[in-house]
Amino acid sequence: MTLTTPAPTTDTTASRGRAAVRRRRRALGIVLALVVTLAVWLLGHLAGADYWITDSQGSVRIDMLVTTQVTVVLGLVGWGVLALLERLTRHGTTIWTVLAVVVVAASMIPVVLVEATAATRLALVAVHLAVGAVLVPAFVRARS
Template sequence: MTSYNAIPTTSTTLRASWLARPTGVAATVLVTLFVWLLGRLAGADYLLDDPAQPVVISAGATAVVTLVVALLGWGALALLERVTRHAARIWTGLAVLVLILSMFPIFFVVATPATMAALYAVHLAVAVLIPALRPDRR
């Protein structure tokens, strides 16, 4: 007799899995905005003093960029799930690599120490996406 390790799917299970990733994306945006606000309250002005044109990183820009990155991450994971059995492992490695690489440009901006620290914290906050999107390991 063959034993199958199939996970029973009910409408509740399907609904929960269907909502998990959009909820993870929304949670990532909210956590990032919360960290942005904490940085502002701690004295970060989010002003990048570029000689050509100074740039202020607003809460709105932070939310939009976080949303775009989260949706791209979700799309990459969905694509990997279609082409490989090791999607979760590959995606996690890629997500961590992208997170690390996203930190390097902060070294090269001209900004106050408070702004630089806040930018690092905001980038780290996006890491919430990694466990939020990852498929559960049953």
């Protein structure tokens, strides 16, 4: 007697195909979010934002490298949380969407709490909104 793996069914093959398309769309969403975020960062810089922020820990400049790193890491974390929620519940996409909107809104709080020029504050808000405006629809639309 030999042990063989049964041939995948049409449903299994179709499901794998949809999952591959979803992964590609979500990866593209992260890349697109990065491009848009860096474009918004650059526009803010050209408009006069110096991106220096000061809090009780000291001063730091939010440069393009930091913006790139944070965008990619948060995109990957968001994708991981979405994938986990999709596996655990039927409403994973809805739960994730609400969670993502709350996270984007909460990301505005530190912008208000740090010392920065008005141009830097406005540019940082625009950068945060750009990430959310690209990633949320890109991840949710990738489901179909």
